[in-house]
Amino acid sequence: MIKKVGILTSGGDAPGMNAAIRAVVRTSIYNNLEVYGIYDGYRGLYEGKIERLFRKSVSERLMRGGTFLGTARLPEFSNPEIREVAIENLNEYGIDALVTIGGDGTFRGALALDKMGIKCVGIPGTIDNDINGTDYTIGFDTAMNTVIDAIDKLRDTSSSHRRCSIIEVMGRNCGAIAIWTGIAVGAEYVASKETGFDIDDIVEVIRQASRFKRHAVVIVTENLTNVDELAKIITEKTPFEARATVLGHVQRGGSPTVRDRVLASTMGVKAVEELLKGNSGCCICEVGNKLVAIPFEEALKMEKDDLMDKYRALKVLW
Ligand code: ADP
Secondary structure, three states, X not given: OOOEEEEEEOOOOOOOHHHHHHHHHHHHHHOOOEEEEEOOHHHHHHHOOEEEEOHHHHOOOOOOOOOOOOOOOOHHHHOXXXXXXXXXXXXXXXXXXXXEEEOHHHHXXXXXXXXXXXXXXXEEEOOOOOOOOOOOOEOHHHHHHHHHHHHHHHHHHHHHHOEEEEEEEOOOOOOHHHHHHHHHHOOOEEEOOOOOOOHHHHHHHHXXXXXXXXXXXXXXXXXXXXXXHHHHHHHHHOOOEEEEEEOHHHHHOOOOOHHHHHHHHHHHHHHHHHHHXXXXXXXXXXXXXXXXXXXXXXXXXXXXXXXXXXXXXXXXXX
């Protein structure tokens, strides 16, 4: 039976991580477990930045974006000798189980630790929604709301000036933010890893739009193209003047939405319950509105196939 639980956040931060930490802390205490916060992800675990947490340690955290435990990257964590040091640090505090909140890299680290005897359960926290085992990751909903708020504002000004707004959003490995928000704002065009990038097609759609619209919205994921260059091409080849806006890290911040707070809180409870049942080497996933524990390896290799269906809807609706 486990007695002491450690909690860390790793990889990119996401709104709702604090709500998940709070839930893990309070569920642990409710079940008479001691709980320890590990600062700055696996880097802090390696450096021994560990501190006991209490109910009050997580007061007033639920509604705040980011992660109060901090996050960092430590690529060397794939080296077993580095993980040995981390395990020695856990042993020093008698921590026998870990909850790790983050993306697929974080889960790979947790899986590697689990195989070395530390019981690990993961919680998916990433704005990109790129963990295939779960329908939703913590932070995705908040990030999308931030994006549509920005695009709605850009649309107000671009339709006054008869402009095309090109918005670069996050999601170099997964176009979920781009495609979902594209539907939500009625974008004329979305380009992501999944949809591909075809400049002639974009120009043709924007030309058509210019015949009966006062604005056009093009959403592009980061690293796909240079959005300033794209703006120049659209300005040259269509009747619209185009301007590019890179939303950047603003997408990671902000107070989590109801959906993210509830998802994070219930996943945090479930993670500790799984550890209490003796389960580990798995992550908490939402599948069809139910929380389930899925082995890391399975969750990482599953296919999520909803994006191209949504993209088809988007192509019809503009
Ligand atoms: P995310 O969790 O958001 O995908 P990263 O890919 O940066 O973010 O991963 C977070 C951290 O997880 C890395 O800095 C590293 O410490 C650890 N990690 C990633 N991949 C592995 C791996 N294959 N083995 C062990 N640890 C890993």
